[in-house]
Amino acid sequence: MDLEKALNQTVKDLPPSGIRRFFDLAAEMDDVISLGVGEPDFDTPWHIREAGIHSIEQGKTFYTPNRGLTSLRKEICAYQKRRFNLAYDPEKNVIVTVGGSEAIDICLRAIIEEGDEVIMMSPGYVAYEPGIRLAKGKPVLVELKQENQFKLTADELAAAITPKTKAILLNYPSNPTGGVMTYEDYAKIVPLIKEHELLVISDEIYAELSYDVPFCSPANFPEIKDQCIVISGFSKAFAMTGWRLGYLLAHETLCEQMNKIHQYVIMSAPTAAQYAAIEAMRHGDTDVEIMRQSYQMRRNFIVNGFNQLGLETFMPQGAFYIFPCIKSTGMNSEEFCEKLLASQRVACVPGSAFGKAGDGYVRVSYAYSIEQIKEALERIKAFLDTLK
Numbered sequence: 001m002d003l004e005k006a007l008n009q010t011v012k013d014l015p016p017s018g019i020r021r022f023f024d025l026a027a028e029m030d031d032v033i034s035l036g037v038g039e040p041d042f043d044t045p046w047h048i049r050e051a052g053i054h055s056i057e058q059g060k061t062f063y064t065p066n067r068g069l070t071s072l073r074k075e076i077c078a079y080q081k082r083r084f085n086l087a088y089d090p091e092k093n094v095i096v097t098v099g100g101s102e103a104i105d106i107c108l109r110a111i112i113e114e115g116d117e118v119i120m121m122s123p124g125y126v127a128y129e130p131g132i133r134l135a136k137g138k139p140v141l142v143e144l145k146q147e148n149q150f151k152l153t154a155d156e157l158a159a160a161i162t163p164k165t166k167a168i169l170l171n172y173p174s175n176p177t178g179g180v181m182t183y184e185d186y187a188k189i190v191p192l193i194k195e196h197e198l199l200v201i202s203d204e205i206y207a208e209l210s211y212d213v214p215f216c217s218p219a220n221f222p223e224i225k226d227q228c229i230v231i232s233g234f235s236k237a238f239a240m241t242g243w244r245l246g247y248l249l250a251h252e253t254l255c256e257q258m259n260k261i262h263q264y265v266i267m268s269a270p271t272a273a274q275y276a277a278i279e280a281m282r283h284g285d286t287d288v289e290i291m292r293q294s295y296q297m298r299r300n301f302i303v304n305g306f307n308q309l310g311l312e313t314f315m316p317q318g319a320f321y322i323f324p325c326i327k328s329t330g331m332n333s334e335e336f337c338e339k340l341l342a343s344q345r346v347a348c349v350p351g352s353a354f355g356k357a358g359d360g361y362v363r364v365s366y367a368y369s370i371e372q373i374k375e376a377l378e379r380i381k382a383f384l385d386t387l388k
């Protein structure tokens, strides 16, 4: 049998993730400093791990309700209200998912009809475009500009809207740029979202990691709150990537349909992770604040370091990435990253892995120790010296 022919064409057409390719290359080399991975370098705080372990010891090893433990949904709502002033009902508006990743997937599949357009940002997180395509939607890319600190402007949004636009997918603080939209920035695009009745998928997985301005969600605007699907989770702020837990918050009409996909495909998110997450929501604020301050200190250090090397780097206001411009080297992103890896064994991710608009930039994660960052900066300096 010709197995190639048996496969779905949309899946075959998807390119493999540009991030992984670099790690596979780096994994085969010795003495590599990787600034590539998008995950916290902290262990999950011990009291959170203990809550997960304790739940297993108590024999809590069964499925939970599809939407997640009631007690966790209550804690999520209390947390969102306390931290971000977002009010949701634990019974109607919450689905606990397998990471923010599952939340993105079920949300796209629940809303997209074949041919619907979804506006997304370029550069943007690598899973969005494939997710839209797998749901048979059409991604419409808005090329963000460094001079706008990679924020979406009202003019850019207006130019991307067509009668087929179903939704807009936002992610602030952003992976890969670290850009943040403030209340004032959102206020400029909210009237367009309302006028054109667009759904807003807001991936707020880095909400807690905002440095200079308070975090704002589009759902903070009452006039569009019902149109917003907020996606969040535990991976980044609570250093819980491997627990695979996230959630989404949305109007009950949307939740009901999204929950059907979740119900049939996943059943319920991992049970021990849900118990750990209750502890994270109740008693994790101090841990998050300590990690946030540590990232902020590293951000200041690394941005300064890159600018001193002559690689223009905008000061990101959230997440744990910088997005230096490498156009001055005359290389494209792939070439820069490949040569840097081969000659100095420093792994970064080419900006082009996050979309065409990311070419000319590299994504550097600073969720690494200051010692590693220092060493990486020295090696990058040596690399740049060879280009002179």
Ligand SMILES: Cc1ncc(COP(=O)(O)O)c(C=O)c1O
Pocket (backbone or CB within 6 Å): 038, 098, 099, 100, 101, 102, 125, 171, 174, 175, 203, 205, 232, 233, 234, 235, 241, 244, 245, 246
């Ligand atoms: C913007 C963004 N959204 C979602 C995710 C997925 O996170 P999770 O581990 O919750 O599935 C990531 C992970 O890198 C991310 O950067």
